[in-house]
Amino acid sequence: MLSDLNHSDVAREEARIELACQRTKPPGYYSCFDAGFLFLVQERERLLLKRLRKHGLDSLTGAQILEVGCGTGQWLREFIKWGASPSNITGIELRPEPLLSAGQLCPSGVRFHRMNGIKLDFPDESFDLVLQSVVFTSVLDEKMRHRMGREMLRVVKKTGLIIWYDFFVDNPWNPNVRGVRKAEIKRLFPDCSIDLERVSPVLPLAKFLAPWSWFACFFFSRLRFLNTHYLGVIYKR
Numbered sequence: 001m002l003s004d005l006n007h008s009d010v011a012r013e014e015a016r017i018e019l020a021c022q023r024t025k026p027p028g029y030y031s032c033f034d035a036g037f038l039f040l041v042q043e044r045e046r047l048l049l050k051r052l053r054k055h056g057l058d059s060l061t062g063a064q065i066l067e068v069g070c071g072t073g074q075w076l077r078e079f080i081k082w083g084a085s086p087s088n089i090t091g092i093e094l095r096p097e098p099l100l101s102a103g104q105l106c107p108s109g110v111r112f113h114r115m116n117g118i119k120l121d122f123p124d125e126s127f128d129l130v131l132q133s134v135v136f137t138s139v140l141d142e143k144m145r146h147r148m149g150r151e152m153l154r155v156v157k158k159t160g161l162i163i164w165y166d167f168f169v170d171n172p173w174n175p176n177v178r179g180v181r182k183a184e185i186k187r188l189f190p191d192c193s194i195d196l197e198r199v200s201p202v203l204p205l206a207k208f209l210a211p212w213s214w215f216a217c218f219f220f221s222r223l224r225f226l227n228t229h230y231l232g233v234i235y236k237r
Contacts, residue, residue, distance in 0.1 A: 005118065005143055013141045014116065018095055020138070020176035036207030039217045040200050044165065044231060045078065047199055051233050055161055055195075060084040063128040067091045068117040068152060069135035073102030076110055079129075086110045090127075092117065118147040122155045130156045131163040136188075137177045145180075149188035153236070162189070162234040164196060169228050182230070189234050196232035198224045 032038045052058065060083045067075055070091030080086055086109035093099040094116055103112055115121060117135065130152050139145050152162055169179045185194060200206075201221045209216045220226050 005147060009141060010116070010118065010144065013139065013144055014094060016140075016176070017138055021095060034207065035210035036203060036205075036217070039206050039210045039214065040203065043218075043221060044199060047197070047231055048163065048165075049082070051195065051231075052161075055233055055235070057129070057161065060129075063088060064126060065089045065129045065131070066120075066122070066127045066155065067131045067133070068120070068148065069093060069132060069138075070102055070112070071098045073106045073110070073112075075131060075133055076102070076106055080107065080110075090122075092120070117151060118144050120151045120155050124154055125157045125160075126155050128157055128160045129163060130160065131165075133163075133165040134167065136180045137167045140176075140178055145184075146188060153189060153192070156236070158236055160235070162192075163232075164234055165229060165231045167228055168198070168230050180230075185230070185234070191237055192234050193237055194232070194234050196230040198227040198229070199231040200229040201226045202228050 028034060030037055032041060057063070060079060063084055065076075065079055065084055065088060067090070070076055070093050073091055076089050076091050079089060086107040089109075090111045090113070091102055091106075092113045092115040093102065094114070096114060099112055099114055113121070117132075132148075132152065136145055136148065139148065156162055164185065167177065167179045168181050171177050180188075182194070182196065185196070199221065201217065205220065205226060206217050209220065
């Protein structure tokens with residue numbers, strides 16, 4: 001039961017998210033053929049693999065993986081590239097169009113469900129890894145955010161990890177997102193250990209620098225103050 005949530009508020013928030021996501025950037029803006037975006041993807045990949053190794057997951061063989069808000073399945077395909085079996089991967093998504101694309105782009109065996117992250121229809125402790133990537137910033141309702149956090153904690157195993165990648169800054173040009181800072185992450189996942197770092201230099205800067213100098217992108221990413229996201233893992237104590 002979702003007794004702590006008003007169903008009409010949930011419906012309004014779902015409708016707002018779907019409408020906001022229709023206002024997309026031009027085609028190719030988030031493409032790996034763009035040098036700036038490619039830098040962010042490869043940096044994120046390198047740092048996440050380092051985190052997984054640090055926490056004892058240097059192999060994804062046999063790992064049960066869930067992505068909350070999988071979009072078109074880009075992260076899920078990354079997990080497969082890193083050694084996860086498609087049959088052990090599940091993606092949920094609220095919006096039907098990207099979910100359809102994910103099913104077309106991902107290998108057969110990956111399971112997809114149209115589902116809201118506030119109620120995950122899976123048993124307790126079902127997954128070794130539970131990922132959310134820029135999902136919480138798109139949810140403005142505080143109660144929904146907390147419910148999503150509780151559900152992710154419920155379905156991850158005691159020995160498992162929650163992977164977090166999301167903005168910690170607000171976007172002044174986009175009122176449909178709100179950054180999630182570390183203090184709020186601690187409230188969303190109480191009694192958990194949280195291992196995060198600031199990553200991903202602001203995308204327009206990466207897009208400007210990357211065609212000329214990969215090293216300049218790396219240099220600015222190490223300065224931290226120009227970075228916009230937290231990346232890392234959360235796990236039960």
